[in-house]
Amino acid sequence: MNSNENSHDPLVERALVSFDLAAEHHLAGCPPCQTARDRVEGALRQFAAANREYANRPESFWQQQALCIEAARRKSEMRSRLTATLVPAVVALLLTAFAILGRAPGVRPMATVTPTAQVDPDHELLLEVERAIQSDTPRALEPATLMVDERDTNLPLGSTSNRKEIRSHEN
Numbered sequence: 001m002n003s004n005e006n007s008h009d010p011l012v013e014r015a016l017v018s019f020d021l022a023a024e025h026h027l028a029g030c031p032p033c034q035t036a037r038d039r040v041e042g043a044l045r046q047f048a049a050a051n052r053e054y055a056n057r058p059e060s061f062w063q064q065q066a067l068c069i070e071a072a073r074r075k076s077e078m079r080s081r082l083t084a085t086l087v088p089a090v091v092a093l094l095l096t097a098f099a100i101l102g103r104a105p106g107v108r109p110m111a112t113v114t115p116t117a118q119v120d121p122d123h124e125l126l127l128e129v130e131r132a133i134q135s136d137t138p139r140a141l142e143p144a145t146l147m148v149d150e151r152d153t154n155l156p157l158g159s160t161s162n163r164k165e166i167r168s169h170e171n
Contacts, residue, residue, distance in 0.1 A: 008033045016040055 008026070012033050015023040027033045137145050 008036070012036045012040070 008030060011020075011023040011026045014020040015027050015037060027037060
């Protein structure tokens with residue numbers, strides 16, 4: 001193979017595929033490229049002739065082809081109808097079976113209670129709530145009440161701080 005021939009191949013392809021002025025100009029002056037073009041055009045003509053001959057079948061062939069296609073179409077329609085009727089029936093049957101089995105009384109295992117030495121956090125929380133309800137002051141305000149108690153003991157009994165009016169925001 002000549003490296004010179006490889007460089008001409010794209011020009012031959014462009015001339016065969018579409019009208020390329022540069023490729024046509026090159027082919028006009030290059031005998032090896034003209035030979036390659038003629039060889040490829042000949043192969044394409046033979047291919048087209050073979051396809052036309054293959055497609056030129058007797059009428060009985062095309063009738064047989066149509067019958068096979070129609071039989072396959074009917075078979076496919078029959079399967080799709082069968083599927084369209086059986087699938088919903090099977091689904092309904094399964095749903096009914098699950099509904100019946102779900103309602104049936106069955107032996108269910110009993111939960112066994114084992115005594116443990118662990119502390120139940122829910123019980124502890126309930127105890128804390130009970131203590132908070134029984135006390136007069138919330139736990140967070142206990143330091144403030146200590147300050148108030150100390151201040152009240154230092155004041156005389158007739159002081160003005162004890163006579164403050166209790167104001168309400170009610171209308």
